[in-house]
Amino acid sequence: MHLLSVSSLYKQQGSFALKDISFQQSPFQKIAIAGETGSGKSTLLKIIAGLVQPDGGQVLFEGKRVTGPLEQLVPGHPGIAYLSQHYELRNNYRMEELLEYANKLPEEKAQALYRLCRIDHLLKRKNDQLSGGEKQRIALAKLLTQTPRLLLLDEPFSNLDPIHKNILKRVLEDIGKEWQITCLLTSHDPLDTLSWADEIIAMKDGQIVQQAPAEEIYRNPLNDYIAGLFGSYNRFDKTDVVLFPSLSALPMNGKPLYLRPEQFRIVTAADADAVKGAIQQISFWGSYYEIQVLIGHKQVVVKTMQPPDPQQEWLYLSL
Numbered sequence: 001m002h003l004l005s006v007s008s009l010y011k012q013q014g015s016f017a018l019k020d021i022s023f024q025q026s027p028f029q030k031i032a033i034a035g036e037t038g039s040g041k042s043t044l045l046k047i048i049a050g051l052v053q054p055d056g057g058q059v060l061f062e063g064k065r066v067t068g069p070l071e072q073l074v075p076g077h078p079g080i081a082y083l084s085q086h087y088e089l090r091n092n093y094r095m096e097e098l099l100e101y102a103n104k105l106p107e108e109k110a111q112a113l114y115r116l117c118r119i120d121h122l123l124k125r126k127n128d129q130l131s132g133g134e135k136q137r138i139a140l141a142k143l144l145t146q147t148p149r150l151l152l153l154d155e156p157f158s159n160l161d162p163i164h165k166n167i168l169k170r171v172l173e174d175i176g177k178e179w180q181i182t183c184l185l186t187s188h189d190p191l192d193t194l195s196w197a198d199e200i201i202a203m204k205d206g207q208i209v210q211q212a213p214a215e216e217i218y219r220n221p222l223n224d225y226i227a228g229l230f231g232s233y234n235r236f237d238k239t240d241v242v243l244f245p246s247l248s249a250l251p252m253n254g255k256p257l258y259l260r261p262e263q264f265r266i267v268t269a270a271d272a273d274a275v276k277g278a279i280q281q282i283s284f285w286g287s288y289y290e291i292q293v294l295i296g297h298k299q300v301v302v303k304t305m306q307p308p309d310p311q312q313e314w315l316y317l318s319l
């Protein structure tokens with residue numbers, strides 16, 4: 001049985017509408033909802049959490065309908081925890097006091113949870129002695145002491161530096177594995193979610209545009225919007241085969257073909273499939289270089305570990 005089943009959700013909010021949202025989540029399946037700002041991700045999470053009333057459709061959690069705030073006195077569902085982008089921790093309390101007040105777990109289990117959330121060294125501190133990433137993990141631990149079965153995280157990676165982002169990623173892995181809690185999260189930077197998610201749901205203008213496993217959505221995006229969500233890409237249409245003859249070996253079926261920069265190889269002129277291009281720009285990205293290459297009238301972006309010689313004006317590409 002599905003843990004979560006969302007069907008035909010509809011919600012009007014001013015000029016924005018969430019339209020016909022349907023998907024299912026199995027126990028322990030890791031789903032990320034991706035989409036540009038304003039595509040409706042937070043609204044969807046809040047409806048699932050029972051915090052916003054939908055205008056149509058329904059959410060089933062463990063086979064039972066999640067009621068909206070207009071149907072119950074205290075909004076929310078005891079089995080579903082929702083961590084907002086704008087969580088608040090009370091001032092003037094030590095973190096251990098805040099957690100103790102909320103905690104429903106036996107002491108030993110609570111301490112294990114604080115270790116898992118990497119906050120056990122922060123318990124004596126007050127709100128103003130913590131960084132944003134540390135506060136977020138305290139807020140997360142506080143929610144988890146309520147023993148939810150489904151954890152909804154709204155943009156957990158935004159506003160985090162790479163160090164705190166990586167800590168949070170490890171915490172989320174452990175929550176799934178060690179605490180058997182299913183996670184559903186949103187992100188407007190899906191690159192953060194590729195390594196974590198089993199399945200990605202991409203949204204635009206209140207609708208689901210594509211739903212697929214992480215690798216599938218990265219390699220076979222449905223359109224330019226989805227391709228762009230996951231970083232640099234090259235779009236090739238049928239007419240581009242003249243410029244790049246080896247494209248004819250790839251299945252296009254009348255649709256554009258999206259190739260990621262790392263799918264090209266820099267070769268020598270002697271390579272049978274070599275296509276000559278003019279180097280336009282080289283940018284350094286830490287672990288790789290991105291090169292803008294002009295082939296005929298077409299701009300192509302290529303990723304490489306070895307940059308060309310700075311004097312070099314041309315290079316040869318192959319697929």
Ligand SMILES: Nc1ncnc2c1ncn2[C@@H]1O[C@H](COP(=O)(O)OP(=O)(O)OP(=O)(O)O)[C@@H](O)[C@H]1O
Nearest residue numbers: 013014016035036037038039040041042043044188
């Ligand atoms: N209470 C509200 N009343 C009217 N419009 C709203 C309300 N809440 C959100 N909206 C609008 O609904 C749309 C979707 O908002 P939502 O916060 O769900 O998007 P999002 O994809 O989560 O964006 P972000 O990544 O910036 O958080 C936006 O255009 C927003 O302005």
